Structures are given as C-alpha cells and as structure tokens.
Amino acid sequence: MSDAGEADVPEPPAPPDRERGSVEVLGTAHVSQASVDEVRETIEREEPDVVAVELDEGRYRQMQGGTPDDIEAEDLLSGNTVFQFLAYWMLSYVQSRLGDQFDIEPGADMRAAIEAAEANGSGVALVDRDIQVTIQRFWSRLSLTEKLKMIGGLALGITDPRTLGLAFGAVGGAFFGLIVATFLAPLLGFSDLFTVGITDPAVLQYAGGSAIGAIGGAFVGLLFLPSLESASRYTGGYLSGFSLRVLAGIGLGIAGCLALVATGTFVGPFSASGIENTGVYAIRGTTGVLAGLGIGVSIGAILGLVLDTVGSDVDEIDEIDIEQMTDGDVVAAMMEEFRQFSPSGANALIDERDAYIASNLHELREQGYDVLAVVGAGHKAGIERHLLNPHEIPTIESLSGTASSRRFSPLKILGYLITVGFLAFFFLLVMAGVRNVFLLKLFGAWFLFNGIFAFTLARLAGAHWSSAGIGGAVAWLTSINPLLAPGWFAGYVELKHRPVNVRDIQTLNEIVDDTERPIGEAVEAMFDVPLFRLIMIVALTNIGSMIATGLFPFVVLQWLAPEIGGIDALMGQLLQGAQNSLELLRGLL
Template sequence: MSDAGDVDVPEPSDPPDRESGSVQVLGTAHVSQASVDEVTETVREESPDMVAVELDEGRYRQMQGGTPDDIQAEDLLSGNTVFQFLAYWMLSYVQSRLGDQFDIEPGADMRAAIESAEKNGHGVALVDRDIQITIQRFWARLSFVEKLKMVGGLALGVTDPRTIGITFGAVVGACFGFVFAAIVAPFVGLGDLMLFGVTGQVGLQYAGAVSGGTIVGGLVGLICLPSLDNAGDATGGFLNGFSVRVIAGIVLGLLTGVALVVTETFVGPVSASALENVGTYSIRGLVGVLAGLGIGAIVGGLCGIALDVLTTDVDDVDEIDIEEMTDGDVVAAMMEEFRRFSPGGAEALIDERDAYIAHNLHALSQKGYDVLAVVGAGHKAGIERYLEDPESLPPLESISETDSGRRFSVVKVFGYLVMAVFVGFFLLLIMAGVQDAFLFRLFAAWFLFNGFFAFTLARLGGARWASAGIGGAVAWLTSINPLLAPGWFAGYVELKYRPVNVRDIQVLNEIIGDTERPLGEAVEDMFDVPLFRLIMIVALTNIGSLIATVLFPFVVLPYLAPDIGGVDALFAELLRGAENSLELIRGYFS
C-alpha cells in the first residue's frame, strides 16, 4: 500500500518530567453516540498528556480526509492481497451496516477522541497495528469453512442466500453435467445414447455450426467488438452495451457457421469433421447441462438454506442494543461467540491487537506520559490484563509482521500434484524416445489451450487487452506451479491502468446496502468499482487456467494422440518411458 502523504500523522510532544506515567483505558462502541459523548467528556475531565486511539497511520489519514491508500502492483504478487481485501470488505460492511442501523458514522468515537485532544491541547498517539498486517494475518488464520461463511455473509447483502445457492448450484451442476455428457459418457458407453438419434454427418455439422457459432461469436463480440454503449442506449435501456456486443457477436457467428455448412465451404481447422465433432460434443453437452441445471439447482437450494443458517449471525443487526456493546458482560459474550466462529481469526483480530496496543501504551507510560486510551470495548479487558502484567506481553516482532501462512493447504497439495503429473508426463515421453515434433505440438497445445481460457475469462471479467494478454501468456506455467497464478499477473498489469484504493470498499458497501436496487443493476454497478473489477479479473483468470488444466487431457490429448498412433499408443509410450526410467535408475545404483 502506498502512503497518502497529504495528511501528517501526529508527533508525540516531549515527555513530561516524571519517571513513569499512567494508562486509563476507555472502552467504546465504534457506532454509538453515547460513546462519542463519553469520549468527549472523559478527555475534558481527565486532561491526559496523551490521548491514544485505536488507529494506524493509514486509517488516521483517511479519517482526516487524506487520499486513501492505493494498492500497489507489487503487493498483488504477495499472493493473497485480493482475498485479504475481501476480508477487509466483510468487516467494513458489517460495521457500515451497524452505522446505518444506528444513524452514526463508524469510527465516530475515534474522531471525537482526536478532536477533543486537539481542542484541549493534548497529544495524540496512534497505537494500533497496521490494518494490512491485521487483515493478512486474520485471513491466513481462517479455515476454508470460516472463509466460506464470511463470503456468504457478504453475499447476503446482495441477495437471498437461497438464490445464491440455487444459482451457484445450477452453474456448477451445468458444468459437471457438460463434462460428464460430452467427455466422460463416451468412455462408459453412453455417448451415442445422449445424441438422441442425431447421428448423420449433415445434422451433426449443423449442430456444430450453431453451437460453435454461438460460443465463438459471443466471445468475439464481447472481446473484440468496440464499445456499443450508444447502441445500448438506442434500445431504451432494455439492453446495455455489454448485451448488445454479445448478441451482435452471436448473430454474426451463427450466420457464418450456417453459411459454411450450406455452401460446404470449410476453411482450415473449420473442417467438416471438426464441425461434426463439435456437434457431437454440443448435443451431448446440452443434455448434460440440462440435467446438471436441475440437479445443481436442487443441491444448491439445500446449500442456500444451510448458508442462510450459517450466516444469519453475520448479517442480523436488528436485535443489537448498541448502547449495551460497552457493557463488560455483553462484550465478553460477543467475543466468546466470535472465538467459537473462528479461534484463529479471533487471535489475529483481537488478541494480537490487544498485545500490540498494550505494548505501545506501556511504552508511552514508561516515558512518563499519562495516557487515556480510547479503544473498542472488545479490546479493553485484554489490554488491561497485559498492562497489569507487562512481562506476559509477547515479543512485539512476533505480532508485527505478516503471517507466512505455512500450513497445510488442500489447494497447494492439488497444485503440487498437477505439477508432478505435468512434469512426469513430459519426462516419460522423453524417456520413451517420442519425437521432438510431437512434444513440441503437445507443448504448443498446452500453451494455447491454457492461454485461451485464461485470456477469455479475464476479458469476461473486464480486463484490458494488455492485462488479459499477460494472464493468458503465463497461464501455461502458472497452471502447473501452485505458488503462482495467472490472475496475479493480470491484476499486476491491470493496476497500472486502474488504481484501486480502500475508498472502493465504501462504494461497494453503499451498493450492497441499497436494498431497493435490482440485483442485475447492483452487479453491474459493482463491476464499475475498480476494486470489485480487479477481484473478478484475478479470480476469473485463475479459474480459466484451472478449467483448461482439467479439460486438457480429455479434450486436447484425444486430438493429438493420433499423431503417434492413438490414445492407446500414447499410454504405451508412457509405460515404455516408465520402464526406461526404472532401467536407468537400476543401472545407476548397480
């Protein structure tokens, strides 16, 4: 994150001429008018040397009207920046909802503390840990289920969880249905049954022309056609520019595909046999998609109900009495509930910050300052416990750095497994003595197949040509390396043209909080927010590469295998490569 240098952070005044000072901790609710009044009154009555607030430099600058911090491109390559912003967005959203519920600006208690200190001539100290370190450590400590609950809770602000579940389930079901029907079914003897009698060459060619023209035309229209926003306006708002571009591309693709079949004009790779193959896949795939939609919608609906149950506590703020949030028993109960939700997240978000703030407060008192610390009520007990026994404080260095995140990860295990299969596949073919020409075609297909999916989905996410191009160009490598992802590189380039900062989160909160806004309009408005578009570009680029990696052995290899005698011959070459490798190893150790 870059520093916003247009607002100076407060510098501590010279310490008083005394050996040691004192610390008084005032617990507040960040969205309570009563807390604002209490802060103002306490600062006036206690007249401390220093008023310490639960802020870091970045949040202080933003509160004082400074330019919000931008995400720097190099930060994106740290790996989890986008996901950390999702966590930051979730926490900000919950606080924003509370603020709207009780008609007060979140953080008003901290602003009141700063203004009261300046008005009465007291110093101001920023004693909280950098928000980026906190969010990074918080996200790293969450389990997969906890992350799912958080994202689900955020999604509740857009639409009903049952709608989310049905939509997600239908999409996933349709994808699995297509893969099964078009790719797996022929291997288990169900391929011809799923063609519903459409087996003639001409019929399959027309099916291939229609499906291929629709898909390719839609993508070409979306990716290549210039902006047609004016054409969208001409429809009276019934269609937007996005829809007009897609429809125009589909019409062009359909006309072209059908014309090729009618005139029997087949060009290059668009041959009669290629269209027949596409038609076969399309009919089978359509059957699978329809079946998958139904099954996925049912399963997704059940998941939506479960999501509703899991996230009710995240979104429900109507029953909270905000003035009770500063009461010790109520706060303790809320903290205990959060620890049950996520022990690791509570450690990063509460316990570590208690220790960090206590470190700073203890240091100020040791310099002789009498300090009034204004902190959230949830931190009061932990801070006071550390101040009573400073020897129990953990080393400051251990809670001041980003979390390495070196723990078991299913995603990383899957990534390493894919990498091992990919490298082993090529090594076995090399050991079998397969011709270099075939290996080159195989690698070129891997490069182009991964690049196409990553590039296309990046463009669907709204990436610029340069960003999508970089994501597509590196997808072949990143799809076999679990430590890299093409979305990071696409996002890296995108940030050169599309600055993103924390103010985007406020805009997203406003969009989600507008319950009167139609879902389609809300999603479209969210795509206009640079942060959300960046998240979608990174995510979709990575998804594109993942899809290509999964489909490659089922879709591409069967087309390349005939070059060396077919799929059976390819497996025979792999077996021969394994035998040659074992003989080489035996010879080395004998």
Template sequence: MSNAGDADAPDPPDPVAAGETDTSQDGSVTVLGTAHVSQASVDDVRDAVAEEQPDVVAVELDEGRYNQMQGGAPDDIESQDLLSGNTVFQFLAYWMLSYVQSRLGDQFDIEPGADMRAAIDAAERNGSGVSLVDRDIQVTIQRFWNGLSFTEKLKMVGGLALGITDPRTIGLTFGAVIGLLTGLLFAVFIAPMVGLGDFFLLGITESAALQTVGALGLGTIAGAFVGLLFLPSIRAADRYGGEFINGVSARTLVGIAIGVGGSLALVETGTFVGPISATLFENAGSYSLRSVIGALTGLGVGISAGALLGILFGLLSGDVEEVDEIDIEEMTDGDVVSAMMEEFRQFSPRGANALIDERDAYIAHNLQTLREHGYDVLAVVGAGHRAGIERYLEHPDELPPMESITGTASSRRFSPLKILGYLAMVSFVGFFFLLMMAGVQDTFLLQLFAAWFLFNGIFAFTLARLAGARWTSAGVGGCVAWLTSINPLLAPGWFAGYVELKHRPVNVRDIQTLNEIVGDADRPISEAIDDMFNVPLFRLIMIVALTNIGSLIATILFPFVVLEWLAPGIGGVDALLAELLHGAENSLELLRGLLT
C-alpha cells in the same frame, strides 16, 4: 496494500519535551471501551476527556486510517505488492470487515469510527496529545487472512453473502452453479467413459444432424469470443436496451449471430478447409448436445437441491430481522462483549487471534511505553479490546515480544487449491518426461507444448477480457498462463493484475464505494453489477480471479479436448497411453542401471 495518505498524522508525544511530564514515576492508563457505531460512545468519549484531562489520548487507529479519517488521499496499491500473492485477497477480507461495520453504521445512523474522531477532536480542544497505538491495518489484514483456514475463509465469504442477500437466493444460486457445472462435466467427459455418452445425444446420431448442431455450438462459442474481444462497444444498447441489454451483451449477441451464420454456411455448402472439416463439426455436435443436455439436467437438479439448501441456510442463520432488536449500547457491556468475542473465536479461532489478541498486545505495548514515560493516558479502544488490554497492563510481564506480533505472517498450511496445483505440476512435468523417455519425436512434443501454451493462453486471455482487463493486461496473463502448470505459485492473474494496476490505480477508498453500491437495496442488480465493475478494486479482483480460473479450466480440459485432438499424430489415444507406459518402463530401466 497501503492506506497512508496526505494528511499529517500526529507526532508521538515527546517524553522529554520541556519537562511537561514527570518521568521519575509511572503515569497511568485509563481504558475506555466504545462501540464504533454508537452515538452514546461518542458522548462517553467527550465526557471522559473533559473529566480525565489526560496528557495523551490514545486512539485505536494506525497512521493510514488516521490520515483517511482526516481527509487524506489513500495511497494506491503498489504493483509489486500484487505479486506477493495474497494482496487482492487481503483487500477482499478488508472489504468484508468494512462492509459489516458499514451496515451497522447505516442501521444505527452513525458514521463508523465516529468514536475515534470524537476522541481526536476532544483531545485537540483539551490540549492533550494524540497517540496512534494500533497496528498497521495492512499488517493486521495480512496476518488475519493468512491465519484463516480454507474452511474459515469459505465461512467468511458465506457470512458476507448472507449479509448482502437472503439465504434462499444464496442456496438457489449455489445450487444452480454447481449443478450446471457438474452436469456439464459429467455429460461431456464422464458419461462416455461409463457408456452413457449416447444417452445425452437424445438419439441424434446422423452425421448431417450432428454437423448442424456442431455448427451452432462452434459458431456460438467463436462468435461470443469475437464479439467480446474484437467488436466495438455498441453504446446505443446502453441507452435503449433496457435492464438486460447493454453494450457488452449487445456486441456478444452480434458476434454470436455472425459466428453461427458463418458456421452454418460452411456446413450447408460443404466448404471445409484444413482443420475445419466435417469431422470437426460432427464431433463438435456430439460435444454440444451432451453439453446442453447435461447442463440443463444438472441445472434442474441443482436448483432443486439449492432450494432445499436455501431453506437450511435460513434455519441456520435465524431471523435476519432480529438485528433490529439489538441495543447498540449493550455492545460496550463487559458480559455482552465477552459473549460476542467468544462467538467470534468459535467461528474463526485464527482470525480472532489476528484481529483481537495480537492487537490487544500491540496496543498494550504502546500504552505501557507511554505509562513508563510518565504520561496519564486515556485510551479509546473498541469494547472488544478492553479486557485484553487491561489484563496486559496489569501484568506487563505477560506481553509477547513486539517482533512476534508485527510484520507479515506466512501461511504454512497447504490449501486444497495448492495441493491441486502441485498435482497438476507433477502431472505436467511427468507427462512430458515420460514421452521424452519413450523416444517420441520432437515434432510431436513441440506441437503438444504449443497446444498447451495456446489453450491455456486463450482461456486466461478470454476470461481476463471478460472481466474488463485491458488488452495488454489480458495478453500478459495469457502468455504466462502455461507457467501455472510448472509452478502453481505463479498465478497468471497476478501478472495480469500487475499490468492492470499500471493504468488503473486501486486504493482502500474503493471499499467505501463498494459498500455504498452493495448497501443500496433499491438499485437494480444489473446496474449494481455495472457500477461495481466501474470501481477499480472490484474490477482488479475480477481480473485476477477470472484469469486464474481461465487457466485452471484449460488445465482441466486439456487432457480431454486437446490430447484427443493431437493423439492421432502418433497413432491415437491408445498409442499415446502406450508411449507413456513405454516411457515409464525405460525410466525404470535407467533407474535400475544407475543403482546397480
């Protein structure tokens, strides 16, 4: 992720230029703490430059942010950067931080960063040099994101959500989604294992009735798939469909109508060919009934729990209107700033280290260099950095080595998702290994692998297309989806995003566009979502996320859906389990033979 642009950044002051500065003795550094969204801070900066008459005005900017402030076009994200794994998430973190600052700027009617712009303008009027002393935002965000624990990332996302909407909406949405998914999974997979499968069938056990229900279920899924992926967009729906019907939903509904009609025709006429059999529709009917009843039950429970959760969120978050009582000028007061920094450290200790402590040291390093060269420097920085920078300037020997606070940081912790990924990898490799050790026919193994490839590919491809990916991007994501089970570090979403970036450039200016959309409270939700999908950054994030989610769903469903369908080829599920056990016994025998 790079946000360097076309504007020319100021050259660093030349310590030996024309003897302008006496380098035989140290210069001085005055640190001015500002609030980035305060008009009073802008006035303070102008007054300080006029009063101090510094040789150099040092600003809390890096080259990329300076260029963007001066109107330069930010560089696009490089495709190869996406394969590093966290680039999209770093953009997401940057968006969160930018959104908070943007909301404050809107509230206090001033452009975020106006203090830095005022410092640069005042320096130019005064004839002072300008020095960009902050660390590259790309490095800062990367180190910030990798430093967060999984819990801290969830808290950060939750904090952004609370800033966008009210706690009750979050609680209801969260409860509804979790309840629906939990009810669906329980009814389809767990209930039959514990003898509750018939409970979710509502007494419908006749073959003809189940076939009809199965036709409705299969027709809906297949029709939606065909409508989303293959039918042309119905542009008239955008014009006449109102708030809830647009081109995408219209073609989906048309596809469902075609799918349901075709499936019902097959069942009613008894036209079954090859794998499309009466048994297929009957089994689909059982799954469909359990899915719908389980999902509705879970949805009801989830909404009820979500309502209570929303009330709890509201109590914990306090009165949102209290933000109106904030005096922005207090944000430069030392005691207030210290309290705010301490609160942030409690919220995210590792995040505070990357965003505050490391940058304090980085800026202090650069200011110390300017001071050693004999310059009188006025450093304009955020109030939260002032105390740390001044401490380092008073005790330069305490500065950490520059190389320890630059460059990208690797995340050494295992996240829950990584652990699940490695478990899936071990299960996948172990499954095929045990079948080979059991002497299962190669034909069955090839069928199994082909089914795995197609099942993962279809889910990843479909969800990528649903997010708006191009055919080529979705196709690449679908083709590599099966690799996730072998190597969880190779997420298919990265590859889909890599191809997408070839046709849809993304840069940090998209974040400003997203902030404008999210901050527009009068914009209808459906229109806001459409507008967000038109922003390349948001579309890229959704493509990467949904492609990975599609592969994850396929990995979870494969043992319950595909294995049950393929197992009759070797005698059924019980025979398959027996082969796995036989493979384990053969492996142990081989291991004993090698050890003795």
C-alpha cells in the same frame, strides 16, 4: 501500499518528569453515540497527558481527510492483496451497517477522542497495528471454509437469499451437468443417455459447426468487434455494449461455420469427421446443461429458502441495544462466538492486536505518561490483562510480520502435484522417443487452451485487452506453478489503466446497502467500482486457467492422441518412457 495522504501523524508531547506513568483503558462501541459522549467527558475529567487511540497511521490520515491508500501494482504480485481487500470489505461492511442503523459514523468514538484531546491540550498516540498487516494475517489464518463463509456473507448483503440460492443452483447445476455429460459419461459407459438417440452424421455436423462457431465467435467478438458503449440506449437497458459484442460474435461465428458445413467446405484441422465428433460433444453438453440446470434450480430454491430462514433469524440481532455492546458480558459473548467461527482468525484480529496495543501503551507508561486509551470494548479485557503482566507481552516484531502461517496448505500441495505431473508427462514422452512434432503440437495446444480460457474470462470480468492478453499469455506457465497465478499478472497490468484505493470499499458498501436497487443494476454498479472489477479480473483469470488445466486431459489429449494411435497408445508411450528412464538410471548407477 502508497502513502495515504499528507496529514501529519500526531506525536506525544515531551515525556513528563515522573518515573512511571499510568494507563486507563476506556472500552467503547465504535458506532455508539453514548460512547462518543463518554469519551469526551472522560478526557475532560481525567486530563491525561496522552490519549491513545485504536488507529494506525493510514486510518488516522484518512479520518483527517487524507487521500486513501492506493493499491500499488507491485503489491498485487504478493498474491494475497485482492483477497485481503475482500476481508477488509467484509469487516467494513458490518461496521457500516451498524453505523447506518444507529445513525452514527463508524469510528466516531476515535474522532471524538482525537478532537477532545486536542481541545484539552493532551497529546495523541496511534497505538494500533497497520490495518494491512492485520488483514493479511487474518486472511492467511482463515480456512477455505471460513473464507467461503465470509464471501457468502457479502453476497447475502447484495441480494436476497432466494435469488442467491437460485443463481448458485443454476450455475452450479449447469456446470456439473456439462462435466458429467461431456467427460464422465463416456468413461462410465452411459454416454448414450445424453446423446438422446441422435446419430445422423449431418445433424452431428451441424451441431458441431454451431458449437465451434459459438465458441470461436464469442472469442472474436470480445477481441475484435468495436465497443458499443451506447448500446443500452437502443436495447432498453437490457443489453450492454459488452453483451452485444459477444452476441454479435457468436451469431457471425455460427453463421460462418454452418455455411462451411452446408457447402461441404472443411478447412485446416476441422475435417468432416472432426466436426461430427464435436457435434457429439455439443449434443451431450447441451443435454447435460439442461438436465443440470433443472436439478440445480430445484436444489437452489431449497437452499434459498434455508438461507432466507437463517437470514430472518440473523435480523433479530438488530434488536439488541447498541449501548449494550460496551458491556463486558455482551462483548465477551460476541468475542466467543467469533472464536467459534474462526479461532485462528480471532487470534489475528483480536488477540494479536490486544498484545500490540498493550505493548505500545506499556512503553508510554514506562516513559512517564498518564495515558487514557480509547479502544473498542472487545479489546479492553485483553489489553488490561497484558498490562498487568507486561513481561509476557510478545515482541512487536513477532506481531508485525506478514508471512503466511501455513506453508503447505492442501491447495498448495495439489498445485505442486500438478507441476510434478505436468513435467513428468513431458519427460516420459521425451524418454519414449515421441516425435518432436507431436511434442510441439502438445505444448502449443497447452499454451493456447490455457490462454484462451484465461483471456476470455478476464475479458468477461471487464479487463482491458492488454491485461487479459498478459493473463492469457502466462496462463500456460502459471497453471503448472502453484506459486504463480495469471490473475496477478492480469491485475498488475490492469492497475496501470485503472487506479484502485480503499475509498472504493465505502462505495461498494453504499451499493450493497441500497436494498431498493434491482440486483442487475447493483452488480452493474459494482463493476463500475475499480476495486470490485480488479477483484473479478484477478479471480476469473485464475479460474479460467484452472478450468483449462482440468479439462486439458479430457479434451485436448482426446483430440491429439489419434496422431500416435489413440489414448491407449499414449499411455503405452508413457509406460515405455518410464521403462527407458529406469534403464538409464540402472546404467548410470
């Protein structure tokens, strides 16, 4: 992160002439007016040498009106930056909603502590850990299920549960139906169920031409058609310039391919039989999408009702008196509930910070200061426990690292297996003596297939053409390397065109809190926020590469395999390559 502004970081006064000081911990609710009043009264009454606040340098400077932190392009290549901001957004959103409900600015207790300390002549000490370190460690500790729950919580804040359930059901059902009809059905022997009895070659050719034209046209429309920024004025707001470019490209592509089919003019690899086979896939895919869409919407409606019921139960929490949040029993219950949600996440977000803050407070006490520590009520018990046993406090260095605690997650293991499988596939074909021309075609297809998917989804997220181009260009490599992702590279280039900083989180919270705004307008407004657009660009570029990697064996290999005798012959070549490799090893040994 870049420097967060020009506000000077406060320094404690010169140490007093006493051997050892003291620490008093005042627990507050960050969105409570009563806590604000208590902070001011306590500082005025106790007159401490130092008021220690639960802030780090970045948050202090932002509170003092400094420039928010920017995301640096180099930080993005660390791999987790965007996802850390998702976690940061979630935590910020919860606090923002509480602040709105009780009509007080989140963090007002810390601001009151700083102002009261300055008015009283006390020093101010920033004793919390860097928020970026905390969020990185918090995010890395969450399981995949817990991360999905957090992102789902944000989604529920944007729209009502029934709309969310229908949307997920429709998208998930359509995608699952497409996969089943196009790829699984032929393997299981019931593909006729999805072709609905259509076998006429002419019909299949027209269907295939339409499918090729739609896919190719959408790609061409994204890449080459001019931007139509004022299009919404001419379409009543229902279509953006982006949508019109895609639709225009699809229309032109379908018209062009249907003209080729009608005149019997086939060019390049698109022979009559090839387009006919594409038609079979198109009909299966359309049937599968429609079937999946119907099933998915039905399941989504049920899911939406369940989420709506759960959401109504959650709303009852709003009736709790916010002032009770400083009561020890209430806070302990809330902390225990969070630990049940994510024990590892609670360790990074609560326990480690308790130790970090206590370590800084103990150091101030050892220097002779009388300290009043103003911290969130959830941290009070943990900090006081550490201060009673300072020799057991972990070192600051052990609490400040940002390395992931899990070196080998299931996803990483899967990524390594994909890498090994990809390299083994090409190695065995080489050992089998497969022609170089076929290997070049295979590699070229891998490059283009991954690149087109990553590029297209990046553009769908609104990426600059150069960002999407870089993501597409490296997708072939990143899809076989679990330590890389094309979205990082696309995001790296995007940051050169679109600066992003933490103030965007406040803007997103305002959009999410506007419950009167239609969901379509809310999503459009969120895409106008640079941080959200960056998140979507990184995520969709990676998803595009993942989809291409998964579909490659079922689509591209099926298309190229006939050059060496079909899939069975290809498998035979792989076995032959394995045998040749074993014979070579025996000869060497």
